[in-house]
Amino acid sequence: MDEPIVSKEKSPFTITAQKLFEMSSKNLCNGCKVEGNIFLNLLEHGEFCRDCIEKGFEREIGDETERKILIIIYGKDNVYAIEWFPYGYFENLLKIGEGGYGSVYKAKMLTGATIFWNNDSWFMEFDGTEHALKKFSSTQDFWNEFKVYTECMYNNGYWSVPCHGVTRDPIDKQLMLVTTLAEDDIRSYTRRHFAEITWYDRAKQLRELADNLFVIHSAGRVHKDLHSGNILRVYRDKWLGTRIVDFGLSKYVKNEQEKDQADDIRGVLPYIAPEILRREKYTFRSDIYSYGMIMWELTSGRPPFSTIENDTSLAIKICNGLRPEIIEGTPECYADLMKRCWDNDQSKRPCAMHLFNVTFNWAENRDDEMEKQFAEAEIIRKKDAIHYDSTKAAIMHPSVSLKSSILPNTKDINSSLAPIDFTEMTSNDYSLINIKDHENEIQNNPTEERDELEIPDVDESIKSNNQENDDI
Structure with missing residues (x-):
């Protein structure tokens, strides 16, 4: 078996801190x-432009027919290898997904195995293991994602889908x-298994998601594209948990604060925080808004x-x-946290660590009141589950896009679209009005995904003075 020979003391390229493209x-x-x-470039041990760093990486690859270790990451708790394959x-590459930043393929590794460092020794996955190969729309998207993986692996190991190499x-x-x-x-898992997903399962998923988000925010980054299609359920030889992926838009918060928001933004409209629609700057709390929308999706079985x-x-x-209507039978503590996450005033949204602490208690350490709320909600869930129709849940309005896209700026907004008082009208009322207008179109043109969606630039007249709070 073709196995790379490495030592912990000496490796071709080491990352001991967050310095790739710093x-x-x-x-x-x-x-x-x-x-x-x-x-700063650890590969060349100097300070270089991005083009020179990328050329140095190519030199390190060298003979592309030879397997080798490119990077050793000495993380805080473990050591990780990034290999050249x-x-x-x-073999047997099969395209299994496509998004705004590239395509994902499933493939079987013929020889050798993925290596890991654990407990002062290397261990390997078996030959024939299936892996995912992700191809990006541009070289810039590849480097953006690769940088986030290396930074966060240093901080907290396999907080995302394990990245083994290039x-x-x-x-x-x-x-x-x-x-x-x-x-x-x-998104797909929830729709297919909605009838059997318990409130405990939802709490566990949200705990893992909050943990992932905390690692990203701890690295000083915002994800900027958090939605249910970018959160995966991962196994290796055992259950690893819920993991956030797709970091093509991820940026340092400090860099976001130093520049004006671009007219063109990317994303999936229902998951995008109102301050971003107003072209204000991204903060950690913008990701928290998206988390709140995912909380609602787990309770409804469909995207907001x-x-x-x-x-x-x-x-x-x-x-x-305007927010989605709270689903009947949602535990009060769950609904309260969800509403805090999607509050229009971002300073009132919780931080990722708070989300983890609360959801950990839901999943592992409920007090008597929590236990009562979740038990009552579980009774209602079981009763309503028999009425859930996964096929119907997949039918969406033709304008809905569930893929992140480059979103053109729409500055001209009809002046007749004045602010609306929603205190007397629920989101369900609004949905019924729109469904009546478009019912025939939806039935004749059902769609689960659209390639393009314009997210408009909201007129200056409806901006609010939200206070920024970037605590993680």
């Missing part, structure tokens, strides 16, 4: 001598990440606002406070 105070590249954005190591498609020459193959995303038109009008209503 900005330098210098502005002259040691390689090409060109002025510009300069980064020759493309010929994989390979290259010999046809288009695009680099691909090699990761553990996930079972499913929670999926039966109504996702357009300028909906964006304005979201900024004015």
Whole structure:
């Protein structure tokens, strides 16, 4: 078996801190001598521009037919290897997913195995293990995702889908990440298994999701594209849990605060915080809003606002406070936390650590009152589960997109779309009005996913003075 020989003391490229593409105070590249954005580069042991760092990475790959370790990450709790896998190591590639930033393939590894470091020794997965190969829409998207993986693996190990290495498609020459193959995303899983998913299961998923989000925020990053399609259920030889993926948009919060929000944003409209629709700056609390929408989806079995038109009008209503109607039978403590997560005032939203603490108690350490609420909710869930129709739940308004896209800016908003008082009208009332208008269109054109969606720029007149609070 072709096994790489490595030692903990000596490796070709080590990461001992969050320094891959970390900005330098210098502005002259040691390689090409060109002025510009300069980064610390552990591979070349100097300060170089991004182009020179990427060229150094290519030199480290060298002979693409030879398997080798590219990076050793000495994390806080463990040691992780990022390998180079020759493309010929994989067979039976099957495309299993596509999103706004690339495509995902399932493939079987023919020879060798993925290596890990644990308890002062290396151990390996068996030959023939199926892996996921992720190809990106651009080189920039690859490097963005690769950087987030290395940073967060240093911070907290396998907080996301385990990333084992890199390979290259010999046809288009695009680099691909090699990761553990996930079972499913929670959107599809929830819809297919909604009738048997208990309130305990939901609490456990939310606890794991909060833990993932805390690691990302602890690295100083915001995800910026958090929705149920970007959260996977992962197994290896055992259950690993719920994991956040797709970091093409992820950025440092401090960098987001130093620039104006771009006119064009990406995302899936119902999961995007109102302050982002108003083109304000991303904060940690913008991700928390998305978390609240995922909480609602777990209770309903369908994405929020999926039966109504996702357009300028909906964006304005979201900024004015429209939220999905709380599902009957939701525990009071669950509903209260969910409403705090999607509060229009982001300073009132909890931080990721608070979410973890609360959901941990729901899943593992309920007091008598929590136990009572969840027990009563479970009785209602079992009664209502027999009426859930997964096929009907998959039918969505033709304007709904569940893929993140480059979203054009729509500045011209009809002045007749004045702010609406929702105190006397629930989201269910609003849904019924829109469903009546579009019922025939939905039935004749059912869709689960659309490739493009315009998220409008909400007019300045409806901006609110939300106080920023970036505690993690």
